[in-house]
Amino acid sequence: MSADWVNLAYIVASILFVLGIKMLGSADTARRGNRLSACGMLLAIVVTLLDSGLSYGWIAGGLILGGSIGAFAARRVQMTAMPEMVALFNGFGGLASLLVGSVEFIKLSGNGSLVSWAFEVPQSFTLSVIALAVFIGGITFTGSLLAYGKLSGVTASRAVLLPGQRYFNAGLLALLVVAALGLVVGSVLGLSVSWVWIAFGVLLTGALLLGVLAVLPIGGGDMPVVIALLNSCSGLAAAAAGFVILNNVLIVAGCLVGCSGLILTIIMCKAMNRSLANVLFSGFGSADQGAATGVEGEMKAASTEDAYYVLEAASSVVIIPGYGMAVAQAQHAVKELTDILEAKGCEVRYAIHPVAGRMPGHMNVLLAEADVPYEQLAEMDSVNPIMPTVDVAIVIGANDVVNPAALNDPASPIYGMPIIRAHEAKTVFALKRGQGAGFSGLLNELYFLEKTRMLYGDAKTTVSELVGQFKS
Amino acid sequence: MSLSLLLFIFTLAAFLGYELIKKVPSQLHTPLMSGSNAISGITVVGALLAVRADSGSWALALGLCALVFATINVVGGYLVTDRMLAMFRRKGGSK
Numbered sequence: 001m002s003a004d005w006v007n008l009a010y011i012v013a014s015i016l017f018v019l020g021i022k023m024l025g026s027a028d029t030a031r032r033g034n035r036l037s038a039c040g041m042l043l044a045i046v047v048t049l050l051d052s053g054l055s056y057g058w059i060a061g062g063l064i065l066g067g068s069i070g071a072f073a074a075r076r077v078q079m080t081a082m083p084e085m086v087a088l089f090n091g092f093g094g095l096a097s098l099l100v101g102s103v104e105f106i107k108l109s110g111n112g113s114l115v116s117w118a119f120e121v122p123q124s125f126t127l128s129v130i131a132l133a134v135f136i137g138g139i140t141f142t143g144s145l146l147a148y149g150k151l152s153g154v155t156a157s158r159a160v161l162l163p164g165q166r167y168f169n170a171g172l173l174a175l176l177v178v179a180a181l182g183l184v185v186g187s188v189l190g191l192s193v194s195w196v197w198i199a200f201g202v203l204l205t206g207a208l209l210l211g212v213l214a215v216l217p218i219g220g221g222d223m224p225v226v227i228a229l230l231n232s233c234s235g236l237a238a239a240a241a242g243f244v245i246l247n248n249v250l251i252v253a254g255c256l257v258g259c260s261g262l263i264l265t266i267i268m269c270k271a272m273n274r275s276l277a278n279v280l281f282s283g284f285g286s287a288d289q290g291a292a293t294g295v296e297g298e299m300k301a302a303s304t305e306d307a308y309y310v311l312e313a314a315s316s317v318v319i320i321p322g323y324g325m326a327v328a329q330a331q332h333a334v335k336e337l338t339d340i341l342e343a344k345g346c347e348v349r350y351a352i353h354p355v356a357g358r359m360p361g362h363m364n365v366l367l368a369e370a371d372v373p374y375e376q377l378a379e380m381d382s383v384n385p386i387m388p389t390v391d392v393a394i395v396i397g398a399n400d401v402v403n404p405a406a407l408n409d410p411a412s413p414i415y416g417m418p419i420i421r422a423h424e425a426k427t428v429f430a431l432k433r434g435q436g437a438g439f440s441g442l443l444n445e446l447y448f449l450e451k452t453r454m455l456y457g458d459a460k461t462t463v464s465e466l467v468g469q470f471k472s
Numbered sequence: 473m474s475l476s477l478l479l480f481i482f483t484l485a486a487f488l489g490y491e492l493i494k495k496v497p498s499q500l501h502t503p504l505m506s507g508s509n510a511i512s513g514i515t516v517v518g519a520l521l522a523v524r525a526d527s528g529s530w531a532l533a534l535g536l537c538a539l540v541f542a543t544i545n546v547v548g549g550y551l552v553t554d555r556m557l558a559m560f561r562r563k564g565g566s567k
Binding site: 017018020021022024025026027030031033034035037038041044045048049051053054055058059061062063065066067069070071073074075077079082085086089090092093095096097099100102103104106107121122125227228231234235237238239241242243244245246247248249250251252253254255256257258259260261263264267352354359360361362364365368369371374377379 | 474475478481482485486488489490492493494495496497498499500501502503504505506507508509510511512513514515516517518519520521522523524525526527528530531532534535536537538539540541542543544545546547548549550551552553554555556557558559560
């Protein structure tokens with residue numbers, strides 16, 4: 001098959017990706033959209049296989065091995081473990097792009113000298129996009145692995161800011177720029193191939209190290225931003241690899257993903273009213289920052305029986321879930337509670353903050369798993385205006401996203417962050433494991449309000465007890 | 473294909489991506505992310521092209537690794553997104 005036909009097929013694949021992403025934007029068409037984009041991928045793979053000189057035996061083995069690992073993991077993963085799964089897949093994509101870049105570098109320099117260049121592009125261009133693919137791919141790989149560790153609890157999820165780490169990172173970045181320059185213009189300057197190889201090695205190792213160091217100072221609560229950003233990076237790495245092998249479908253698809261990840265990143269940052277730089281570099285939530293302002297008053301505990309009597313009389317309830325609901329796996333119990341409330345004529349809505357949980361849209365996935373109708377899930381902006389009319393707000397394992405300090409305390413580190421105005425409801429129940437502070441290290445004023453009652457304990461147990469009260 | 477043409481494609485794709493995604497409701501952010509994550513596995517095409525016998529054993533081995541990881545990304549990404557989206561059906565009718 002001629003190159004024209006292959007490129008034509010790649011264009012069709014690109015169209016399928018574009019349509020697929022567009023259809024992912026609406027709940028009705030999302031599933032078909034995802035399948036459409038999978039068809040595009042299949043087409044791209046099949047057409048590529050028609051290239052001459054490929055080792056089909058190895059390829060079959062690789063496809064079967066990778067395919068079965070991927071299918072197995074996708075089938076077995078718990079919905080609550082989705083953030084770390086996405087992070088891991090992401091990292092693999094980055095690693096693959098890094099390896100593709102490396103293979104091209106080996107081919108280029110394989111026989112002891114940088115071989116003369118046969119394509120229509122300057123050799124320095126190819127070397128610079130190899131450098132980019134290795135740099136971005138490397139950061140994506142180790143960054144995603146650490147994000148996986150933090151999300152799955154393999155490593156501590158809090159922010160770790162080592163002494164002098166910012167300077168070290170800046171120095172490392174400078175070193176990487178030098179290495180990349182050496183790689184690109186080394187042969188022009190007359191450096192021997194072994195020096196170019198050393199530059200490549202430094203770039204590779206440094207990028208892998210930088211990925212770890214960049215994610216280390218970012219705490220669990222900021223993970224939605226990190227995952228979205230790494231997602232963007234994996235796309236950009238693929239696009240860079242596309243420039244290396246001059247392949248248009250890699251460039252288009254990689255660029256689309258790079259963009260989508262970047263937009264999600266910006267949305268997440270806006271939802272916290274923090275700049276991307278602040279999320280990435282400030283070590284927010286690390287030990288040296290948690291200067292909680294003193295809050296007057298005391299938290300008043302209540303029993304599930306007290307809560308039952310209030311809920312019994314309520315005619316409208318808003319449930320505000322957070323990461324704590326995911327940890328306790330309470331979504332099914334919560335769904336059961338809302339069913340009971342609805343059956344007795346109470347209006348129930350879920351108010352979902354954009355950064356609740358550990359990845360963009362995390363709460364929506366969990367509630368969808370528990371069969372909560374899509375229509376009951378309300379975004380922050382649509383639910384805030386009606387909060388004063390709500391009888392009971394139930395906060396389940398959420399903290400900073402309902403902290404009124406973000407609205408009325410200019411001294412608070414989260415001041416300006418849009419929140420769900422739970423404090424405007426007539427009564428607030430907060431389900432919480434203990435009296436500790438939230439991710440930001442701040443005490444939550446909401447818990448000290450006259451109308452707030454704390455229900456301590458595991459969220460799932462507490463909600464199940466409530467359900468039990470209604471049933472008896 | 474000339475370099476300027478590829479850069480042209482890249483630029484247009486960036487704007488297209490921006491226009492496509494800025495309207496996605498926040499409920500669908502997770503499937504959007506994992507679905508686009510699967511698309512970023514397109515690097516599998518680059519990996520396939522690297523698995524050839526004539527480029528030496530190192531290049532072959534690395535290409536093979538790239539192929540395995542990219543395939544995990546692609547297959548796992550699409551399947552997990554599909555699984556998620558299966559739960560996102562509107563349930564109003566079934567009640």
